[in-house]
Amino acid sequence: MNSQSIAYLCSEYPAISHTFIYREIQSLRQNGFTVHTASIRRPEKVDIMTPDEQKEAQNTLMVLSQPVSAIIRAHLGCLLKNPAGYLKMAATAFRLTVSGPKDPVRAAAYFVEAGILIPWIQHNGITHIHEHFANPTAIVAMLIKRYGAITYSISVHGPDIFYTVDTAMLQEKIREASFVRCISHYCRSQVMRLADPVIWNRFHIVRCGIDPELYSPRPDPDNVIPRLLCVGRLVPAKGQHILLEACAILKREGTPFRLTFTGDGPDRTSLEEHTRTHGIRDLVTFTGALGQDKVRLQYDQADIFVLASFAEGVPVVLMEAMAKEIPVVSTRITGIPELIDHEHDGLLAIPGDPEDLARQLTALLANSALRREYGKAGRLKVIERYNQHQNNSQLGDHFRNQHKQP
Numbered sequence: 001m002n003s004q005s006i007a008y009l010c011s012e013y014p015a016i017s018h019t020f021i022y023r024e025i026q027s028l029r030q031n032g033f034t035v036h037t038a039s040i041r042r043p044e045k046v047d048i049m050t051p052d053e054q055k056e057a058q059n060t061l062m063v064l065s066q067p068v069s070a071i072i073r074a075h076l077g078c079l080l081k082n083p084a085g086y087l088k089m090a091a092t093a094f095r096l097t098v099s100g101p102k103d104p105v106r107a108a109a110y111f112v113e114a115g116i117l118i119p120w121i122q123h124n125g126i127t128h129i130h131e132h133f134a135n136p137t138a139i140v141a142m143l144i145k146r147y148g149a150i151t152y153s154i155s156v157h158g159p160d161i162f163y164t165v166d167t168a169m170l171q172e173k174i175r176e177a178s179f180v181r182c183i184s185h186y187c188r189s190q191v192m193r194l195a196d197p198v199i200w201n202r203f204h205i206v207r208c209g210i211d212p213e214l215y216s217p218r219p220d221p222d223n224v225i226p227r228l229l230c231v232g233r234l235v236p237a238k239g240q241h242i243l244l245e246a247c248a249i250l251k252r253e254g255t256p257f258r259l260t261f262t263g264d265g266p267d268r269t270s271l272e273e274h275t276r277t278h279g280i281r282d283l284v285t286f287t288g289a290l291g292q293d294k295v296r297l298q299y300d301q302a303d304i305f306v307l308a309s310f311a312e313g314v315p316v317v318l319m320e321a322m323a324k325e326i327p328v329v330s331t332r333i334t335g336i337p338e339l340i341d342h343e344h345d346g347l348l349a350i351p352g353d354p355e356d357l358a359r360q361l362t363a364l365l366a367n368s369a370l371r372r373e374y375g376k377a378g379r380l381k382v383i384e385r386y387n388q389h390q391n392n393s394q395l396g397d398h399f400r401n402q403h404k405q406p
Contacts, residue, residue, distance in 0.1 A: 005034040006399055007126045009117070011137050013039040013060055014046075014053045017233050017263070019292045020208055020316040020388075021132055022053055027392040033399065036124050040064055040113060040137055048291045063116050075115040078147065085147040089114060092146045100139070100169040110136065114143035121149050128152065128178070128399065134161050138173045145176060153398070155181040155206075157313030159334050160237075162190050170194060179398055181206045184314050184335030206395045208316055209388030215323035217379060218300040226365050227258045229302035229326075231295060231317045232309075234265035239308035239331065241267075241274055245354035246308070246361060248278035253358075255365055257283065262298050264289040299324045303371065304364050306330070310351055314339050319386045322346070322378030327371040329360045339386070345377035 006028075014022045025035050038061040046057050066074075079086045089111065096107035121129070121144065129152045131138045141152040154177050161168055171194050174180055179202045182188035191203050221227065228247070232238050240261065247259055261271070261284070268286060275281040287298065299305070305321035307330045314335040321328050322345065330336050331351040340346035347364065349357040364371050 004032055004400075005036075005125055005127075007036040007038060007121065007124070007129045009038050009040075009129050009131045009137050009141060011040045011133075011135055012043045013037055014049060014056050015043055016045045016049065016289050016291070018132075019053075020210070022056060023211065023388060024208075024392055024395075025056075027388050028396055028399075031393060031396050033396060036120075036126060037061070038063060038117060038120065040140070045289055048289065048294075050291055050293050053291075061117075061120055063113050066116055071112060071116055074119045075112075078115050078118050082148060085149075089143050089147040092143055096139070100172070101136075101167055106136070110139050110143060113140045114147065118144060118147060118149050126150065130155070130181075130399070133157055134168065134170060134173050136168075138177075139169060142169075142173060142176055151178045153177050153179045153181065155183065156187055156191055157183050158187045158190055159311050159313070165194060175199065177202070179204060181395060181398065183208050184338050186335040186338065187313065204398055206398065207386055207391050208314060208319070209386040209391040210316065210319045210323055210382065211388055212323050212379070212383050215296070215299075215320050215382075217323075217325040217375075218302075221301050221303055223258075223301070223303055225256045225258050226303040227260065227301060228304050228306050228361070229260050229262065229298055229321075230306055230308075231262045231298065231321075232307065232315070233263050234261065234267040234271055236267060237309060237311040238267075239310045239351065240271055242352060242354050242357060243306060243308040244271065244274045244278055244280065244284070246357035247280055247283065249354060249358035250361060250365075251278075251280055251283065253362070255362055257361075257365060258285070259283060260285045260287060260298065260302075262287045262290055262295055296320075296324075299326060302326050304329060304361065306357075306361065308349070308351075308357055309333060309336075312336060319382050322375075323382045323386075325372075325375035325379045327364055327374040328378060329357070329364065331357075339381070340378075341381070344374075345381045346374055 040063045042062045093107050093111035097104045129141050129150050132155045134154045134156050138154050144150050174195050182205050188203050275284045305326045305328045328346040332348045333351050342348040347360040349360045
């Protein structure tokens, strides 16, 4: 096969909360790959994305935006070109009604989506698809593989996918993938837990990363009152209510600060109410979702970056902050301790413990020299291990070397 031509299949692409996938694809293209992109649904908030991302959206196949007539033609063409493969794909989709999602509506949807994608794959000469997060789009890739059109690989981040192993069919996705890209040692250990040791050699640690030049050290923000920044979706997994409780402790102890949340999500109303309940409404700002160019401006104004998450893979926003020499505080969960070495290039708090989080924040707020020390060490860590150019070159090697699995 032409290992230089691949496709990325995402549930939503480009996505305002997953800009690292866009940057990963751009890096692969710079490394000589032709990367076609397909998104199951049309992305939200395209209007606040950068012009380059908006152009990327225009050049991406929006699977569920296809007219009914085009869907019918696509499936009819699939049937006529490969009747045996089409029936095999249909039989696999039917089994999803009794295993995995056990949902006939979803099974039908995945089957329809696969049939839309196959002519696009064939037209572009694509023989390999990569999928991020091992979510339902990986089931679509499995169906296309049944048809006989492609091989596929997946990037596994965790931890959410590890909570729904059976319904997400994670073991099947892993078993049929040409290779599995794991973003951390923690992630690889969980994938190994689910698989026969005979295929462990297909599981490769390829960390996510950022461009150290794009995220260069920010100038000293010179804030009279130190500013804390949290970037991410406003969702339960991010532990943002705990962060507000820690900030309430800081206020009671007389520690000056300002906190900015950049991002949006279903928890926003609850978080805003939490600021009022804890008497810190005038100290907290919600910017809503911003494009990545404006997010970088938020970094430039921050004294400390904080992420109080309960569940994460290895957050790219932590890498971005560290690259900009912003001292970081996060939690001891999943793959985060692989990025942050406590009391060397950042601080780690006990997850779900506002008192401990407040202690870690106080240690940095009280010591500007320590902030500078952790900021410089953090950038060195990112350059060494989380440089997207190095890591995406490694990912490219796996695309070139991947082999079809039976």
